Amino acid sequence: MHFQWYPGHMTKAKRQMQEDIKLIDVVIELVDARVPLSSKNPDIDELAKNKSRIILLNKYDLASQKYTEEWKKWFESKGYFVALVNSKSGSGVKAVHEVIQKACKEKIERDRKRGILNRPIRAMIVGIPNVGKSTFINSFAGKACAKTGNKPGVTKGKQWIKLNKNVELLDTPGILWPKFEDQTVGLRLAFIGSIKEEILNITELSMEFIKFMHSKYSGMLEKKYEIEKSEDSLETLQRIADRRGCKLKGNELDVNKAAGIILDDYRNGRIGRITLEFPEITETVLEDTKAIDEGKEIDQSK
Structure with a gap:
């Protein structure tokens, strides 16, 4: 599958962020705890390189507790x-109020x-x-001051939100980078619902998810849907369709409907707490990328 989604308003939002960043003391980036690096926009690192940075691992209740703690330590080790x-x-x-105070301690002292x-x-x-920005802001502010929705691209314009006498928030539209250099990133974002389904093949996407589950969380799908184990993604999908009564006219299995059920179940935590990427693998990828940039050979034994 090939992924690409970058509506025009996102280009404008990025330009606006370049201007707004001058007014800011700290940048708070929400990432999805199931895909902490894939859901982290690399553009932000360049835009906010001279600012204090906070990472919020959102939806941690949907991610593996073990891996979320590892990701927390990983990001802290990066500053x-x-x-x-x-x-x-x-x-x-x-607790985010306290984290903001810690992140801006030097600035407060200078003032x-x-x-x-x-x-x-x-x-x-x-x-x-x-990724849940508007919902976070509403929860953080204690009132519905940012428009929320469960589809990508709900927040379209700039909003200043005064939380209290200590903190003012500038909300921005969520932005994706123009091109996924690694299609695996696109795949993970599609799994969690950060890419509009209108441009996706849901059956193919679901089969990719099944393949991942067989590799990293063996047995979880079989337990959830009460089916016999199969290493074949299509066969697993068909068994889930049959188990869930997803049928077309003529009693043919409706695998597309079953595919939608699987993805919806995953996104809402009904299959279990599943993290899609892991810190130790990330370190290897980053080291390999650095090696390529420096013209070194990659250690293939990892």
């Missing part, structure tokens, strides 16, 4: 301040020495489509 949040339930959201007291910290909230 980020990190918090775990569930923007939907509000879990962990209050104090200049005699500037109680100047609000200005924070920018960023994240890719459908």
Whole structure:
């Protein structure tokens, strides 16, 4: 499968961010805890390179607890301040105030020495489509001040949100980079629902997900759907379709309907807490990328 989704308003949003970043003290980036690196926009690193950075691992309740803790340590080792949040339930959201204060400690101290007291910290909230930014802001602010939806691309314009006397938030539309250099990134984002389904082949996508599950979480699909194990993705999909009564006229199996059920079940945590990428593998990929950039040979034994 080939992935590409970059509506025109995202180009405009990126240009606007380049201007807005000058007004900001700290950049808060929401990532999906199931795909922390794939859901992290690499453009933000360049745009916010001189700012304090906070990573919020959102939807951590849908991800493996073990791997989420590993990702938290991984990001902290890279110099980020990190918090775990569930923007939907509000879990962990209050603790973000404390993280903001920690991230801006030097800035607050500089202001104090200049005699500037109680100047609000200005924070920018960023994240890719459908990562839960608007829901987080509503939960963080305690009122529905940002439009929410369960489809990518709901937030379309710039909004300043005054939380309290200490913090002001600048919300931005979620932006994806113009091209997925690694199609595996696109695949993972499609799994979690960050790419519009109108441009996807749901049956193919579901079979790719089944293939991943067989490789990394063997037995979970069979347990969830009460089916016999098969290493073949299509056969597994057909068995799930049969088990769920997904039928077309003539009693033919409706694999497309079953594919939609599987993806919806995954996205809503009904299959289990499943992380799609892992810190130790990420380190290997980053080392290999650096080696290529420096003209070195890659260690194929990893």
